[in-house]
Amino acid sequence: xxxxxxxxxxxxxALPLAAALAAVxxxxxxxxxxxxxxxxMAAYEARSLEKAGKLFAKSLVYAPGNVDALVMLxxxxxxxxxxxxxxDTIAKAAALAPDAPDxxxxxxxxxxxxxxxxxxTSRFSGVANDERLPAESRALGWTGLGIAEMTxxxxxxxxxxxxxxxxxxxxxxxxxxxxxxxxxxDRYSYLDAALEQFEIxxxxxxxxxxxxxxxQRVIIPGIKADIAxxxxxxxxxxxxxxxxxxxALARAEAAWKKKNYKAAKSEYEAACKADVLSYPAAxxxxxxxxxxxxxxxxxxxxxDCYKTACSLRPGAVSTFLxxxxxxxxxxxxxxxxxxxxxxxxxxxxxxxxxDGLIRALRKAGDGKTADAYxxxxxxxxxxxxx
Numbered sequence: 203x204x205x206x207x208x209x210x211x212x213x214x215x216a217l218p219l220a221a222a223l224a225a226v227x228x229x230x231x232x233x234x235x236x237x238x239x240x241x242x243m244a245a246y247e248a249r250s251l252e253k254a255g256k257l258f259a260k261s262l263v264y265a266p267g268n269v270d271a272l273v274m275l276x277x278x279x280x281x282x283x284x285x286x287x288x289x290d291t292i293a294k295a296a297a298l299a300p301d302a303p304d305x306x307x308x309x310x311x312x313x314x315x316x317x318x319x320x321x322x323t324s325r326f327s328g329v330a331n332d333e334r335l336p337a338e339s340r341a342l343g344w345t346g347l348g349i350a351e352m353t354x355x356x357x358x359x360x361x362x363x364x365x366x367x368x369x370x371x372x373x374x375x376x377x378x379x380x381x382x383x384x385x386x387x388d389r390y391s392y393l394d395a396a397l398e399q400f401e402i403x404x405x406x407x408x409x410x411x412x413x414x415x416x417x418q419r420v421i422i423p424g425i426k427a428d429i430a431x432x433x434x435x436x437x438x439x440x441x442x443x444x445x446x447x448x449x450a451l452a453r454a455e456a457a458w459k460k461k462n463y464k465a466a467k468s469e470y471e472a473a474c475k476a477d478v479l480s481y482p483a484a485x486x487x488x489x490x491x492x493x494x495x496x497x498x499x500x501x502x503x504x505x506d507c508y509k510t511a512c513s514l515r516p517g518a519v520s521t522f523l524x525x526x527x528x529x530x531x532x533x534x535x536x537x538x539x540x541x542x543x544x545x546x547x548x549x550x551x552x553x554x555x556x557d558g559l560i561r562a563l564r565k566a567g568d569g570k571t572a573d574a575y576x577x578x579x580x581x582x583x584x585x586x587x588x
Contacts, residue, residue: 233264234264234265235260235261235262235263235264235265235268235271236261238257238258238260238261238264239257239258239261239265239268239270239271239274241257242254242255242257242258242261242271242274243274245257246274246277246278251278251281251282252282254274254278255275255278255279255282258271258274258275258278259275262275267298269295269298269299269302269305272291272292272294272295272298273292273295273304273305273308275291276288276291276292276295276308276312277308279291280308280311280312280315285312285315285316288312289312289316292305292308292309292312293309295308295309296309303329303332303335303339303342303343306325306326306328306329306343307325307326307329307339307342307343307346309321309325310322310323310324310325310326310329310346311346313325314346314349314350314353319350319353319354322346322350323347323350325346326343326344326346326347326350327343327347328343329342329343329346330343330344330346330347330363330366331343337370337371338370338371338374340370341366341367341368341370341371341374341377342367342374342376343367344363344364344366344367344370344377345363345364345367345374345376345377345380347359347363348360348361348362348363348364348367348377348380348381348384349380351363352380352383352384355389357384357389357390358571358574358575359571359574360380360384361381361384361390362574362575362577362578364377364380364381364384365381365550365578366578366581368381368550369550369551369581369582373406375403375406378399378400378402378403378406379399379400379403379413379417381399382396382397382399382400382403382417382421383396384396385399385547386421386425390543390547392516392544392547393425393428393429393432393516394429394516394517394548395516395544395547395548396425397422397425397426397429400417400421400422400425401422403417404417404418404422433479436478436479437478438475438478439478439479442476442477442478442479443476443477444476444477446472446473446476446477447473447474447476447477447480447483448473450469450470450472450473450476450483451469451470451473451480451482451483451486453469454466454467454468454469454470454472454473454483454486454490455486457469458486458489458490463490463493463494464494466486466490467487467490467491467493467494470483470486470487470490471487473486473487474487479514480514481511481514481515481518484507484510484511484514485508485511485518485521487507487511488504488507488508488510488511488521488524488525491503491504491507492504492508492528498532501528501531501532502532504528505525505528505529505532505534505537508521508524508525508528509525509537509541511525512525512541512544516544516547516548517548518548519545519548519549519552519555522541522542522544522545522548522555523542523545523554523555523558525541526538526541526542526545526558526562527558529541529562530558530561530562530565535562535565535566536566538558538562538565538566539559539562539563539566539568541562542555542558542559542561542562543559545558545559546559550582551582553579553582553583556575556578556579556582557579559572559575560572560575560576560579563575
């Protein structure tokens, strides 16, 4: 038996106890288990796990039908790494209150840890798709589905689940945290999007959880350092001339207004050469290259310039959309998928970004993933219609 509190991940940090659980402590007599339950909660909050477990077990001696106590005992057993015991305990709770979201979520978490993906997915889905439940509870169901898909290395399905959870409950800290992990990882490597999620997670106030401390002290500074390093490593970044870039940019914009795209292109090129980190210069050059493109090679250069602009400002959704359209027009469907995917990361509620991603995925031959994003898209449009 592993008694280390950190040996088993608590996917949801701390599951809120639903008021609708079947067994509410009744009466105020000395043998109803209420005092032991309250003391157990206090011990659990203080992270005195073994003490909390004993108190919840004692509470159940007096009130064996107390689902709250069963859920908390199972939670303690999970935290202590006693997964077999936790499974037995949550099974008792499920027999008494099979539809209680707290019971279903913890049952799913235990199943996921045990590698029973079918049961975990079924239980998480039951909560996620039950429209009778509060949005906060459904969001935890979607969060669980996202974690299950992360475990199975299904990056898009995991992202869709986390984004759905956040749409239901913008204060869902676990979804923010795990989406940040997903974006930071090699499967996406969207550092700016990851940084945003971790910063929101910290602001949500989950300061009692060690993950919040770790995010604030280690993860966020690490991501910022990686972003700064990527910028510094861009060829020419150490030889920036802001004054020369500004002068060239002014000449380029004047030429653009006169629709002299060839002259504008030349000046935008000069601005980019003077400052390789100038987003306005990179975007202007991309537009000028697209406006003057006459051959496939010209269109390819325009696309390359758009990709540079996108890398300089990952939150510029309109730039990603323009780049995605250009990639589609030259039949670079995989590139279009990546560009639209980054647009979705920057603004998950942007219907044009989601539509572009769906279209690009279908062109790339990934209809299954496109269908999953279509279902997400339907929830976005339905929400906007309300």
